[in-house]
Amino acid sequence: MSKHEDAPKRDDSAAEAPKGESARPEPRERTLDARSLRGLAHPLRIRLLGSLRHDGPATASQLGERLGESSGATSYHLRQLAAHGFVEDAPEYGKGRERWWRATHEGTSFSEELHNNPDPEVRGAVDLFKHEVATIHTQELSTWLGTMNEWGDEWATNADMSDFTLRLTAAQLRELNEKTHELIESYRDLAHSDAEDTAQVRVHLHSFPRKSY
Template sequence: MPEKPDAQPNVRTLDAHALRGLAHPLRMRLLAALRQDGPATASQLAERLGESSGATSYHLRQLAAHGFVEDAPEHGKGRERWWKASHDGTAFDEGLIFDGDTATRGAADVFLAEIARIHTQELDTWLGTAHEWPTEWRGASDLSDFTLKLTAGQSHELIHKIHDLINSYRELPPSDDTETVRFHTHVIPRRTAE
């Protein structure tokens, strides 16, 4: 078991203004790259993501204006500007889907569709490259699904228990055989046939 079971990530909950600033596919990819791979320059991110450095620079400035990224001067030498994520994660307020403002509802749609696309892309990448990983990592991966009969309250409780368990592993010290591991959770109600 982890040594620090109470470790919690620094998570920013989206409000309507922040959501509109983040809900762009390239901005979301830039933020994910900074969160997962650490500080980088616009040029480095452009090369990694197959974009122009002008586009990455513009969208990084937009992310900074909304408080999602900030300067990482401890990494910079000379004139290159380094960026880092301001938070470990982002929490989506489901109420934004029902917001009275059509721009906010549209941004919510873009945000959620991009999250689903990122998850699908990461899964496709794993399936296409799993044969390149050592056997112990193949055995340490998981593609599972479960069907449960729950109330909305029970589902909410289960989600929080899963998040707490995952976060309890967040501060474990790295070792020589440590790899970055991505967990995706999808909890979606499904109507059953009558």
């Protein structure tokens, strides 16, 4: 089980709703399949999608400044993300010829079939995606440690960097992850994002087996 917020889900195969019937709201999370994973599995695309999810709509130039990339590179990869339904135009933000983009879903998860896909290209895309997410997590944690003193004692003493070692079956590991995800989701809408005493909080969850000696 893997969930990431580093873009929102559009079912590319879904038919349009019949006239007179309202379309069902899109899910908040996109489940990746082999085709959509190929469209996302690029380091810059993963970071572009994460930036739009975390920091809101932006232009290619703004994203280039955030990520240290040229606007030409960000424009190209945003169009590729749009072709696979990960981002879309946000025209209400634009002025003149500016083109603004937003993420179409709040997070991504893996479909079960991706983990055992027989296609080497798909397995390579899985590896690239997961390693890039792990790199982003490491960078985010390093940034927090380097800037922790700027946040004051209240934030510094309430942040967490813990690890635990348990002995579980694979089924129990899945149950632990599902319950943890449910608990985290229960906090999603507790406070308004513009409240003065809130800050965007990143929660990393890593749980995996290891060989003991």
